[in-house]
Amino acid sequence: MYAWRITGFGISSRLANKCLQHVPSLLSEDPELFEIDRLKEVAVSSLELKAFNKNADTRLRDRLAYLQNFGRINKQAPAVTKDMVFLYPTGMTAIYEAHQLLLRLRHSKTVVFGFLYELTPKLLKMYGPGFEFFGNGTAEELEKFESVLQNQEKEDPLNRVQAVWGECASNPLLKTVDLEKLRQLADQYGFFIVVDDTIGSVANIDVLDVADIIVTSLTKSFSGYANVMAGSITLNPASRYYSELHEELHRSYQNTLFVEDAIQLELNSRDYLVRTSMINETASYLVKFLKGYLNKPTPLSSVYYPETCHSSANYRRHLRANVTGQPHLAGFGGLFTVEFVNIPTATAFFDALDVHKGPSLGAQYTLAQPYVQTVFQKEKAWAATYGLKETIVRISVGLEDKGLLKNAFVAAMDAAMSVYLEGTTCYLEGNC
Incomplete structure (x- = not known):
């Protein structure tokens, strides 16, 4: 097998x-x-x-x-x-x-x-x-x-x-x-x-x-x-x-x-080109929205996406040129990964995120996967040496309405925030 x-x-x-x-x-x-x-x-x-x-x-x-x-x-x-x-x-x-x-x-x-x-x-x-x-x-x-x-x-x-x-x-x-x-x-x-x-x-x-x-x-x-x-x-x-x-x-x-x-x-x-354009736009939209959480005290610690990561210049060198008369615009793909400060907040986010859960990517529906937990369950320490923490959730964006997806991510972040605040209060009051 x-x-x-x-x-x-x-x-x-x-x-x-x-x-x-x-x-x-x-x-x-x-x-x-x-x-x-x-x-x-x-x-x-x-x-x-x-x-x-x-x-x-x-x-x-x-x-x-x-x-x-x-x-x-x-x-x-x-x-x-x-x-x-x-x-x-x-x-x-x-x-x-x-x-x-x-x-x-x-x-x-x-x-x-x-x-x-x-x-x-x-x-x-x-x-x-x-x-x-x-x-x-x-x-x-x-x-x-x-x-x-x-x-x-x-x-x-x-x-x-x-x-x-x-x-x-x-x-x-x-x-x-x-x-x-x-x-x-x-x-x-x-x-x-x-x-x-x-x-x-x-x-x-x-x-x-x-x-x-x-x-x-x-x-x-x-x-x-x-x-x-x-x-x-x-x-x-x-x-x-x-x-x-x-x-x-x-x-x-x-x-x-x-x-x-x-x-x-x-x-x-x-319809590959049409789908790709839609997914490019939605993924970029969601990433920019989620990165807003990084500017304030929240459990979200990182968002990984080719458009915004430190190696973005390397990716941009390979972006296809726009073709006159063609509506498709090359972009940064439909995959991004979010990272949280600890496992409880990552778990709360994943459980509350109202999308399909599982591996694979590039489907018509959005997929969320707790990547290290499912792929490197027996190799967590090794994966961590390459920056893959237990607290990451990989997202493959689908063809759903981007406004509806944003609402789903808001609800999931609210759930993660509740767990985060409970933990902070517990720590400050010495009741952990």
Whole structure:
């Protein structure tokens, strides 16, 4: 089960349901029943579904290529085409296959720079010959990494770094590392750069100037309706490694995205740009509102969002240009995280916040998740060393009316404030 989770393999609920329809014939000892069922399957799957699949697959890859070219920062760079986009059944499968691709080309250690989605470092560490983790992604860690590269060049030039993985922005503290500096180091020392653009989202950010490979969980905002899983790898045609990457991936690639999942994803993603614009606006609105609590005595201690955090300049370098005649404006995404002074106030806020509760992000409805409590339950002390406290609540903004959402956050902050004031009174009166 752990292997399925970390690599993204397994089967989707649609595929499972399709398989269950054929269980009676598999269990039957009647050869005639088996043959009838087999013929029905051939008639439907091979003729109709394969035709649908080819159409959905082509449309999806065309759409993803279009989005990579939409509002490009470097308009002189070669365009992405559908042949440079590869689909997978989950985001983690895309990450796993990108890692396997690089291992086949260069079997050497991987570096993670910044705090990535929790399963990515675990996968890279489990399926590789070496692994280094620079989880804070700060300028100081960048200097340390550069020093490691310099020493390695002198002492062991054959044991080079294979690739550096990063996110734009990170999950869950929404920081953006200095991808330009990493690109400079990659060019100097000859390693790949892989960027996961899931959080920032391809509608908002363009990382083709820094990434050789882009991995994306299409399950999130690209789908937008929390009812289908998928992932993608996009190869950068401007990368000096493009030819070898494309040749090897094309040689080994098998499209295992189930046909009905592909069809659902294609339908969902038709309004992706419209949804992204709405979510950008609502998230920015809520963050600005919540940051107002930081200017007065309240239990809210921090609000993390790419637009307002200390690494905002790094994110802004990758904002897509506005396209004349297009209503969509690139923004800062729909994910933000709030941090409280203690667990009781964080608990009161979470319990009182009238939105859906759970993991995932990019859905049509707002989701709240007590991130460390659910993701790092057994690794709280370790997570805290990278700034992830038990008192954070991650928010994924949905398509609800922003005024209604603001009211929900006001009520939740009122609940947290009540607990905070009770604790303050208790402390002052010496009754704690």
